[in-house]
Amino acid sequence: MRLSRYFLPTMKDNPKEAQVVSHRLMLRAGMIQQASAGIYSWLPLGFNVLQKIEQIVREEQNAAGAQEILMPTIQSADLWRDSGRYDDYGQEMLRITDRHDRDMLYGPTNEEQVTDIFRTHVRSYRNVPLNLYHIQWKFRDEVRPRFGIMRGREFLMKDAYSFDLDFEGARRSYNQMFVAYLKTFARMGLKAIPMVADTGPIGGDMSHEFIILADIGESEVYCHKDWLDLDVLTSEIDYQGDLQPIVDKFTKIYAATDEKHDPSLCPPEDLVSTRGIEVGQIFYFGTKYSEALGAKVSKPDGGEAVVHMGSYGIGVSRLVGGIIEASHDERGIIWPEPVAPFGVGVINIRTGDEACDAAAEDLYAKLTTAGREPLLDDRDERPGSKMADMDLIGLPWQIIIGPRGLKNGVVEVKNRKTGETEEMTPEAALNKLAR
Amino acid sequence: MRLSRYFLPTMKDNPKEAQVVSHRLMLRAGMIQQASAGIYSWLPLGFNVLQKIEQIVREEQNAAGAQEILMPTIQSADLWRDSGRYDDYGQEMLRITDRHDRDMLYGPTNEEQVTDIFRTHVRSYRNVPLNLYHIQWKFRDEVRPRFGIMRGREFLMKDAYSFDLDFEGARRSYNQMFVAYLKTFARMGLKAIPMVADTGPIGGDMSHEFIILADIGESEVYCHKDWLDLDVLTSEIDYQGDLQPIVDKFTKIYAATDEKHDPSLCPPEDLVSTRGIEVGQIFYFGTKYSEALGAKVSKPDGGEAVVHMGSYGIGVSRLVGGIIEASHDERGIIWPEPVAPFGVGVINIRTGDEACDAAAEDLYAKLTTAGREPLLDDRDERPGSKMADMDLIGLPWQIIIGPRGLKNGVVEVKNRKTGETEEMTPEAALNKLAR
Incomplete structure (x- = not known):
């Protein structure tokens, strides 16, 4: 992509309305624009990152055996009356009346709807497990939306729902999602700690929140200090195999949210008390919805079983902010490579200079061919402004091309995270970055 | 994908509620499930096709120089009051009141919102053209939703908005989208005829609807019979070049919707009068929204210009039904290759037979490696039922593996569209299909 044609409305100054760094940087980097309270438009740079995060979530869900569907945003109130949640949910549910005066709602979650799909089509134990x-997009009418897309009203969520014949099956499904979540967040360069959590309005017996430690976190969290040194999960997983050892490894070290914190379970000298951002939560809630909505399958030995269910959420849009909170400096965002909107930024320090233009175009073409998705700053702007913008939007690598360097046959390669720069020939820069 | 693990709830009988073939086949093939009137859930097979169509639309928009953003579904009523459309829009607009009693709405289209983004960030002629x-997802509260996802209430639309300094620029942007639409529909195996159209509630001076001829079409359309033999546009396009000759070629032959039909423009003996399904519409509406909302840029020679705009819609979810209407037979759907949910269906006629299982698994593995996205029917079902399901879901190619053929070292390769079958060795089948 060429910056001269790319819609990237960056800002030099910090917007007054933003209280947290991710909100500030997303506005300044031209990633989002507020449409109304707690509701945002995603501009090209922001949408690009959102798509990359969504794709990682999708790949890891598919790898774990979950199947992708798409339920609508607008739901009928009827199913929610059947489950008893229509009245329970309170003012966070956006209630709507259609032209025929039917009660509808903008789904804050989809347990009822997916259980309706299941009960319509699945009748036999042979067709479970199913995930x-x-x-x-979901909507929760927060009374006081804040922190930009971190706590907005309209937000993008991945939610999975598992159906099993019994508790043992449901436990396997829970473990699959537990492990898939560890992999998902690790791929985004995040350490998300699974913490024993309260089940809240979803209900159920067992739940973990996946929490990124961050000072601006909305909730108090507690964990054993061993968590700070524990490596994230990167190995290949056989999702059909026994995942309990992996789950045990990541649950035996103490970690709990405020509601579930039990000081007796961790020696005080080892306890870390800090704040965290929830990026995912998983639940096992047994037959709460399947019982209410009549989701049953035949059993192998005759008779019927009410299926055991779990649900598994990831805050896809929130993750964009979460990653920025975890990875930035005073100059701007520092994207981990797998979610970076572009792989390499190419800065032509002097657009219009024949040698600079030729070198920049050549590197741009070759990086494009190599699939590195370069972003070329070919604008007619001051060098300082180009450098500041490139640092602000946080691409992992920069190649800086100026007339002085070119006379010596070199360009500058900069690592955004470490700030280290190195002079090398354009060919060497390509060899380094065009993997 | 293995059918034994795939959620594909096919039906043998025609569902009573479906009046048109696409609705019937989408329900029978387990692609969708009605959630409430005019609102559908997309099950794995349907969602797969929806994604493939969406991706083709995206690629062609990007090729034409449009940039992808994402505006929210829920909009504030304020902008619509500024443009004057809040009261005009009538009952098709789903109006919502949030917990703070603010008037909101579920966007049926986004002219106001995108103009707000533009006016916030773009001030100079140097930053246009911009698309x-x-x-x-959009919502239009149809009084009588019907034909499944063809005329639903919640539907997926691609909408592009162009901003130019003047009419000449806007004309170039219009032409870019005109040509991109010809390419987009051609890639899906569709002949969509651009017809002179009325501008309706969007407003404006110039509009084309892209129409697939089909008996079940909602509207009467008229075109010169030469359209029936005209090839679709498949050549490479230089979107920065002059597109007027291409536009002229595809507009000089008469074609108009009912509202714009002028019998004097086509010899009666050459006129085809039929019905059609609209899959896209493009508009040039000048300064209608930019004037109302104050979207202006500085001019090269000083002073300010109110920008000229156009908007360009494609009914992404509707296309799933449109393609089925255009491509099916009495046994089911016939997917054009580029939108087929899986490239090849592998039917193991006798699951459990050692030789059949081995041959099926081997072909499945090799087709997977070749990137052909095979679907393996490894279920324990009767052969007739497997064949019927595979015909119903309409994958372009089938490989049928049975014990009798394997004894002679052959499998059967079937072309779903022509119905032609051919016996050949598994190796030959791979050579044929693993492109």
Whole structure:
């Protein structure tokens, strides 16, 4: 992409309305624009990152055996009356009346709807386990939306729902999602700690929140200090095999949210008390919805079983902010490579200079061919402004091309994270970055 | 994908509620499930096709120079009051009141919102032309939703918006989208005829609807019979070059919708009068929204210009039905290759037979490696039922593996569209299909 044609409305100054760094940097980097309170438009740079995060979530869900569907945003109130949640949910649910005066709502979550899909089509134990997920916009009418897309009203969530014959099956499904979540967040360069959590309005017996430690976190969290040194999960997983050892490894070290914190379970000298951002939560809630909505399958030995269910959420849009909170400096965002909107930024320090233009175009073409998705700053702007913008939007690598260097046959390669720069020939820069 | 693990709830009988073939086949093939009137969930097979169509639309928009953003589904009523459309829009607009009693709405289209983004960030002629698009769910509260996802209430639309300094620029942007639409529909195996059209509630001076001829079409359309033999546009396009000759070629032959039909423009003996399904519409509407909302840029020679705009819609979810209407037979759907949910269906006629299982697994593995996305029917079902399901879901190619053929070292390769079958060795089948 060429910056001269790319819609990237960056800002030099910090917007007054933003209280947290991710909100500030997303506005300044031209990633989002507020449409109304707690509701945002995603501009090209922001949408690009959102798509990359969504794709990682999708790949890891598919790898774990979940199947992607798409449920609508607008739901009928009827199913929610059947489950008893229509009245329970309170003012966070956006209630709507359609032109025929039917009660509708903008889905804050989809347990009822997916259970309706299941009960319509699945009748036999032979068709479970089944795990269906979707990545869809949700709405929660927060009384005081804040922190930009971190706590907005309209937000993108991946939610998966598992159906099993019994508790043992449901436990396997829970473990699959537990491990898939560890992999998902690790791929984004995040350490998300699974913490024993309260089940809240979803209900159920067992739940973990996946928490990124961050000072601006909305909730108090507690964990054993061993967590700070524990490596994230990067190995290949056989999701059909026994995942319990992996789950045990990541649950035996103490970690709990505020509601579930039990000081007796961790020696005080080892306890870390800090704040965290929730990026995912998984639940086992047994037959709460399947009982209410009549989701049953035949059993192998005759008779019927009410299926055991779990649900598994990831805050896809929130992750954009979460990653920025975890990875930035005073100059701007520092994207981990797998979610970076572009792989390499090419800065032509002097657009219009024949040698600079030729070198920049050549590197741009070759990086494009190599699939590195370069962003070329070919604008007619001051060098300082180009450098500041490139640092602000946080691409992992920069190649800086200026007339002085070119006379010596070199360009500058900069690592955004470490700030280290190195002079080398354009060919060497390509060899280094065009993997 | 293995059918034994795939959530594909096919039906043998025609569902009573479906009046048109695409609705019937989408329900029978387990692609969708009605959630409430005019609102559908997309099950794995349907969602797969929807994604493939969405991706083709995206690629062609990007090729034409449009940039992808994402605007939210829920909009504030304020901007619509500024443009004057809040009261005009009538009952098709889903109006919502949030917990703070603010008037909101579920966007049926996004002219106001995108103009707000533009006016916030763009002030100079140097930053136009600009074309921003998004692929987002819309809601129109149809009084009588019907034909399944063809005329639903919640539907997926691609809408692009162009901003130019003057009419000449806007004309170039219009031409870019005109040509991109010809390419987009051609890639899906569709002949969509651009017809002179009325501008309706969007407003404006110039509009084309892209129409697939089909008996079940909602509207009467008229075109010169030469359209029936005209080839679709498949050549490479230089979107920065002059597109007027291409536009002229595809507009000089008469074609108009009912509202714009002028019998004097086509010899009666050459006129085809039929019905059609609209899959896209493009508009040039000048300064209608930019004037109302104050979207201006500085001019090269000083002073300010109110920008000229156009908007360009494609019914992404509707296309799934449109393609089925255009491509099916009495046994089911016939997917054009580029939108087929899986490239090849592998039917193991006798699951459990050692030789059949081995041959099926081997072909499945090799087709997977070749990137052909095979679907393996490894279920324990009757052969007739497997064949019927595979015909119903309409994958372009089938490989049928049975014990009798394997004894002679052959499998059967079937072309779903022509129905032609051919016996050949598994190696030959791979050579044929693993391109």
